[in-house]
Structure formats: C-alpha cells, structure tokens
Amino acid sequence: MVELAQVVVDVPTMQTNRPYTYQVPVLLEQQLQVGTRVVVPFGNGHRQVQGFVVGFTDGTDYQGKLKPIQAVMDLQPVVNRELLELSKWLADQTYSFWIACLYTMLPNLLKGKAHRIVRVVDELAEQDYYDLFAGRDFRDYADFENQPEAIARLLKLKRAGKVRFDYQVENRAKAKTITGIRPRLDFEALEDARTSLHPNAHAQNRLLSYLQSIIGRTVVQKQAEQQTGISAATINQGVKKGWLEKVPVEVYRTPQADDRLPDDHHLEAPLQLNADQQRAVDAIGAQVHSRQATTFLLQGVTGSGKTEVYLQAIAQALAEGRTALMLVPEISLTPQIVNRFRRRFGSQVAVLHSGLANGEQYDEWRRIERGEAKVVVGARSAVFAPLKQLGLIILDEEHESSYKQDEAPRYHAREVAKWRGRYHGAPVVLGSATPSLESRARALKGRYQFLRLPHRVNRQPLPPIQVVDMRPEIKRRGESNFSLPLLTALNDRLSRGEQSILMLNRRGFSSFMMCRDCGTVLKCPNCDISLTLHMDTRTMKCHYCGHEEPIPQVCPHCHSRHIRYYGTGTEKVQAELEQLLPQARIIRMDVDTTRRKGMHEKLLRQFGDHQADVLLGTQMIAKGLDFPNVTLVGVLNADTGLGLPDFRASERTFDLLSQVSGRAGRADKAGQVIIQTFNPDHYAIQDAQHHDYDRFFYQEMSLRRQASYPPYYYTVRLMASHPEEQEAARAMAEIKTLLEQRLAPQTIVLGPTPRAIARMKRRYYYQIVIKYKQDPALHKTLQEIMQKTQSRGFKDVQVSIDPDPQYFM
Numbered sequence: 001m002v003e004l005a006q007v008v009v010d011v012p013t014m015q016t017n018r019p020y021t022y023q024v025p026v027l028l029e030q031q032l033q034v035g036t037r038v039v040v041p042f043g044n045g046h047r048q049v050q051g052f053v054v055g056f057t058d059g060t061d062y063q064g065k066l067k068p069i070q071a072v073m074d075l076q077p078v079v080n081r082e083l084l085e086l087s088k089w090l091a092d093q094t095y096s097f098w099i100a101c102l103y104t105m106l107p108n109l110l111k112g113k114a115h116r117i118v119r120v121v122d123e124l125a126e127q128d129y130y131d132l133f134a135g136r137d138f139r140d141y142a143d144f145e146n147q148p149e150a151i152a153r154l155l156k157l158k159r160a161g162k163v164r165f166d167y168q169v170e171n172r173a174k175a176k177t178i179t180g181i182r183p184r185l186d187f188e189a190l191e192d193a194r195t196s197l198h199p200n201a202h203a204q205n206r207l208l209s210y211l212q213s214i215i216g217r218t219v220v221q222k223q224a225e226q227q228t229g230i231s232a233a234t235i236n237q238g239v240k241k242g243w244l245e246k247v248p249v250e251v252y253r254t255p256q257a258d259d260r261l262p263d264d265h266h267l268e269a270p271l272q273l274n275a276d277q278q279r280a281v282d283a284i285g286a287q288v289h290s291r292q293a294t295t296f297l298l299q300g301v302t303g304s305g306k307t308e309v310y311l312q313a314i315a316q317a318l319a320e321g322r323t324a325l326m327l328v329p330e331i332s333l334t335p336q337i338v339n340r341f342r343r344r345f346g347s348q349v350a351v352l353h354s355g356l357a358n359g360e361q362y363d364e365w366r367r368i369e370r371g372e373a374k375v376v377v378g379a380r381s382a383v384f385a386p387l388k389q390l391g392l393i394i395l396d397e398e399h400e401s402s403y404k405q406d407e408a409p410r411y412h413a414r415e416v417a418k419w420r421g422r423y424h425g426a427p428v429v430l431g432s433a434t435p436s437l438e439s440r441a442r443a444l445k446g447r448y449q450f451l452r453l454p455h456r457v458n459r460q461p462l463p464p465i466q467v468v469d470m471r472p473e474i475k476r477r478g479e480s481n482f483s484l485p486l487l488t489a490l491n492d493r494l495s496r497g498e499q500s501i502l503m504l505n506r507r508g509f510s511s512f513m514m515c516r517d518c519g520t521v522l523k524c525p526n527c528d529i530s531l532t533l534h535m536d537t538r539t540m541k542c543h544y545c546g547h548e549e550p551i552p553q554v555c556p557h558c559h560s561r562h563i564r565y566y567g568t569g570t571e572k573v574q575a576e577l578e579q580l581l582p583q584a585r586i587i588r589m590d591v592d593t594t595r596r597k598g599m600h601e602k603l604l605r606q607f608g609d610h611q612a613d614v615l616l617g618t619q620m621i622a623k624g625l626d627f628p629n630v631t632l633v634g635v636l637n638a639d640t641g642l643g644l645p646d647f648r649a650s651e652r653t654f655d656l657l658s659q660v661s662g663r664a665g666r667a668d669k670a671g672q673v674i675i676q677t678f679n680p681d682h683y684a685i686q687d688a689q690h691h692d693y694d695r696f697f698y699q700e701m702s703l704r705r706q707a708s709y710p711p712y713y714y715t716v717r718l719m720a721s722h723p724e725e726q727e728a729a730r731a732m733a734e735i736k737t738l739l740e741q742r743l744a745p746q747t748i749v750l751g752p753t754p755r756a757i758a759r760m761k762r763r764y765y766y767q768i769v770i771k772y773k774q775d776p777a778l779h780k781t782l783q784e785i786m787q788k789t790q791s792r793g794f795k796d797v798q799v800s801i802d803p804d805p806q807y808f809m
C-alpha cells in the first residue's frame, strides 16, 4: 500500500478548490505531516506550484498516473489540525478559496517564499555533519528541499532536537551577524606552518594548535579569544598568513528584547473587584472550568471595568493550564492596553498587530505556536493565533465593524472565535459598552448569556453631555469649527490645568477641491469618487485606487482661479484652534501624524505625561484611552456619518459618540462632554446624549424590523464588476434570475443596482442584496453561482459574495 498525499494547491479558481492527490516520495512515507507546505507539478505544463498537505490516503480509488511531490517546503507543519479544519469551514462559510483561507491564517513571512535555513543546534553524528552540512553550522534549506533522502534525515534530526528550522526575513530585519573564525588549511599544512615559525612566536604557536583543534568548524571569534587567551592581533596575523579566515556568523533574532518586558517576578496584582465585576468573572470562570463553549455578552458602560474582568477571567484560564485569546479592534490596540496585559501576565503575552515587521510578527507567532506565549492580544487576524488548549476567547468592542475582513476571505472574527470556542470547549466573551444590535438581540433571546456592568468603577455618573446646535452658531459667528460653549469649556480646562480630547469625525466625508465658479469637483479618473486633499504630500489622492496628482491651481474645467478646498481636516482645525487659544499645547493624532512606526505610542505618552493640553484627533482617539486628567471631551462634528447610504449609519454614530464620551471623567475628577451637530434632533444623537443605550436599541430595532434588516433578517451581498458597464449589469441580471428560481419565496432579492461608488479601479460594480430569515436553498445556490461565474459565459466578470456585509456602499 502506498501513501498518497492530498494537496490543496495555490491555484485560486473554483475548479481547483479541492485537494489533489500526489505521490509521496518513498523515503518520506509516514514522515510527512499534515499542514506542511510542498511544491507540486500542476496542470499539463507541469507548472510548479505551492500547496498544503491536508491529508493522506492509500490511493485505492485512484486510477490514473499520479505525479510526485517535488519539494517539501517545511520541516514542521505550518498549520495544525485545528486550523486546517477551521480553514475548510471558513472557505465554505465565506464562499472563498480554501487556499486563500490557509494563507490568511499564516504570518506574512510564511505566505511568500521566505528564505529558510536549517541550523545545527546540538552535536551531530559526523556523517550527518559533513554530508548534510558540509561541516558548517547552518545551511540554506533550498539546497535540500527536493531531495527526499536529505529531508528524511533532517526530519529525524529535527525530531531528535538536533537541528532547527528557521525562516529568515529577506531585507528589513536582516539577521544579525557577528564575526567567526575558520581554519583555511588542513592539519598537515598547519603543522608545516608551525615548523617554520620563529621559536619565540608563542602566541602564533598557540593559535596554530587551536586552529588544528577546530578544523571544519567555525567558532565565534570573541569566544575563541576568551577560551584561549589568544589576542585579536594574533588572529589578524593568522589571517594575513592565510591560516584562517573570518566569516560572518548568524545570531538568533531575539523575539522580544528583554527590556521591553516587565520582570516576571514583579507582576501586577489583580484589583479588588466590585460586586458586578465579581459576578461576571465568576460566571465566565465557571464555564472556563467546565469547558463549556458558552457565548457571553458583557455589556458595561465606559469605565465600568470590563478590562479588569477580562484580565481576571484570563488569569483563571491560565490557572487551569489553558491559554487565552484577547481580540481588540486594530484602532484600539494601543500601548495602553498592551501594557496592561504585560504588567499582569509578563512574558506570557504575545502581541499581534499590523504594525509589526514581518520578522517580529513571525517571532510572536512562533512563541505562541511553541506554547511559550499563553495569552495573545491582537487585532482581527489574531483570531487565527495557533494557541493550543484554548480556554477563553474575548472580543472587546464586539460591535466594531473592523472585525469583519472586507476582502476575501470575508470572515467575521466573532464567528471564527465561536468556532474555535466550540472546538476547544472554551467560552467566548463579547464585550462592549454599545453592543451590536445583533448581539444584544441574541442576549435578549437567551442565546448569549447576558452580563452587565451598569456603573462606572469610580461610582461617578457618566459625564453630562451637552448638544450644541451648530446652525445658529454658524449664523451668528460665521464659519468656525468651534462653538462658543466648546471654546468656553476649553478655556476653562486650560485655566484649571486639566486636559481635553477633541474628536473630528472623519467618517463619510473627505476634503475635496471644488471650483466656486463652475462647481467642478476634482474626481479620480479611474473611480467614481472625488479626490482627497493631502497637505503632507501636497497632492490630491484617490482613497480607492491610489491615483495621485498635484493640487491644481486653476479649475480644469473653466480655468477659474477660484478653486477652493472644502471639508475640514484635522490640520485645518489645529490651525484654527492655535489662533483661538494661542496658549494651548496641542497634540494632533491622525493618519498623517501616526504613520511612522512608534509615533502613536509616543504621542499618547506625551499626552499622558501632560506635555499637552489638548489631544485633537480622528476616530482613532475614541476608544480605549484611559487618562485620568481628561475632564472634557468635544466632538466637533457628530453627524457627518448620519447621511451615508447604509442602514447601520445611525448605529455607528451612536456607538462612536458613546465611546468618545466615555473618555471623560474616568478618575476622581468629574467629566463633561460637548457634541456639536447640525442634527440636534436625530435620535442617535439624543440617545447618546442621555447615555440611553436601551432606548436607542428599541428605536433602532423597530426601524430594522420595518425595513427587514438585521437582526431581523440576514443579509448577503453579491457584487459583479467588469470594465464595461453593461457586462457587469448583464452578469448580475443572470444571477438574479437564478436566485429567483432557487430561493424561498419569502427571501428578498434587491437589485441589481449600481454600487454607491459605481466605478472603482476602472471597473464598474453592480450589486444584489439578499435578505433572508431562513432559506435552506441559499448556501447551495451561492456555491453554484461561485462555480458558474468561473465559466466562459462570465469572461472577465469578477463576482464576489459577502455574507453579513458591514458596509453597503
């Protein structure tokens, strides 16, 4: 009986979205593991492609001639069995390619063709040392990968812990090297050199003896000097005489510089919980203990101590010998929250986020994979962290739409978390001050266990919120970003030495150029959208395709010079504020000022150290910040997101206002919030003003029911694009016909309509939105559409299926 491998190949088409069978080289039978990457020939041209081994068979049911695996890319699996199973489920749920799901789970370094090396880490038998390593301490893995015999030997050495397999970052974090020395002559030749030495040349004599003792090896020069007392000068003489050479020796990248970590012996003690917190920790802890995959909704007002609940529930999971996963939205993955975890759990914490260099990301991933890190704090994709023995999963700010990936595979981290919870028997905690309507509705139905923290830890009331109607303000005082009440309040904090946070809501508006004479707006030549002004580069940029052009001096249409910049950017606000309050020290935080690595951290530290009076920023300052000296929060424009063509527009506005208001008055000083708006009567703004989540919830629920939107209905969005508009429309019409034939009569199919942004990257987009409660035919029909749209009739049409879309624009 031969062993055959099932390989998912890196050829992302619907036809290849299943494993192919390959011969395993005889020498590697029973040695290759599931989850290992391989290179296999594919198709008639025998193209070489990458793939993942996803299983083995004995091949009894295969008739044709099988091709063999060409190369084995890893000495250890890069996806474990759990993640392999998860990837399959994910592909099915998100209508995407299995191969794409596998890659999604891996750190960047393992997605491409990273440089791989095998290092000797323990003494080898002489034969292995010379055959495999030619007497060196490491070797390029590429030299081995298509030699089954060598791989078989390496796999054995790996199992015995004698070699180590490593990925090296190509350019950015080039591995560090130090100087090593290596004899250039053989034993006899060195002996000859010794006989011709001057009798007084003791040092050189010693060097020659030493070299004779290390033939075939490389030794770190510093080490040799220390061990033998031979000086660097003597070694240099030896180099000149041709006895030895200097070579670079690699040192390991240390995954975590030790000084970045708090000392594990001085970790912070848990806080004394209040009664509500204790109830929550007990409820979660009980399920951790009994290994129940219960989902909790923890709704706690801002500053109610949710994070402390997470920390103590995690401590419980660790005490039971299990691991924990803590997810936060990328935007609130601030040093503040990371440090809180590090102070509590020390070096057991691994952090995963998009700001890490590939090498750092891989190092963290590897610490998790080896079981050295037991608590992972990370953004969306950290939900795939290869933790074993998972005991608890937490999603903070569970309502955040960034938990959904908006490109294929279009997964929602919440759903993946629940899948992993079921797999491990681990509870999942969804935490928020403003839960998504979906989650809150489930909690009310008893599908989630509902926990509440209704009070702030400091027993202070939530800060009072004043809503300022900007319409009369503008009439009275002319165009300004600051109303009189806000200015007065800012002045007041300045005189008291307290700090303020100002948020400019950038959602749904951009800074565009318009001609005052003819009304022409500068648009992207590729996309149906206006270009955004960027002062830092002095260019106009398209946020969709990246098109960039200089700021025009005259209108391209009527050549008027009256071309004006509309919309309010943070820079413009900063300039105005500097004029109005010249004595205020301002820190601006937006994409521009935080682009450089480490700036985010630095600006927040400065603000925390009271080196500024005002923190002015975009949405990125709304979440998670905990500064005791902040007593005023101002929202400059509350309503820019309200007008967006999206059924979640009100919910997002309410969430954002609640979150940012929560930054004020978190310690002993009372806080105050001022919200400026042109829609003071809108229920999202009024309910936020009264801190009334429940009222907002019921009001919004009734609108959703009337319009058949989630959580009453599920939604799926289908999108087709083509360079020719009528081709995209035609494809969608065909899909619509198919849907109407197959789906249940109660299911609603809307469209096809052009997307709100109808043209992007020179392609036209049409969409269909499906709304359904229960439709047994849906999943199969959508799978069928994925298959069908790969066929000839759909040439050049790209179709995507997005279950539970977060945006409808």
Ligand SMILES: Nc1ncnc2c1ncn2[C@@H]1O[C@H](COP(=O)(O)OP(=O)(O)OP(=O)(O)O)[C@@H](O)[C@H]1O
Pocket (backbone or CB within 6 Å): 271, 272, 273, 274, 277, 300, 301, 302, 303, 304, 305, 306, 307, 308, 309, 433, 457, 458, 623, 624, 625, 626, 662, 666
């Ligand atoms: N039991 C407690 N005793 C004393 N202080 C506490 C307790 N629990 C939390 N705190 C402190 O109260 C502050 C707010 O708590 P925390 O940040 O956990 O709230 P949160 O609900 O996560 O906040 P948000 O959602 O607004 O970001 C923190 O400074 C925290 O250290």
Ligand SMILES: [Zn+2]
Pocket (backbone or CB within 6 Å): 515, 516, 517, 518, 519, 520, 555, 556, 557, 558, 559, 560
């Ligand atoms: Zn013009």
Ligand SMILES: [Zn+2]
Pocket (backbone or CB within 6 Å): 524, 525, 526, 527, 542, 543, 544, 545, 546, 547, 761
């Ligand atoms: Zn564009």
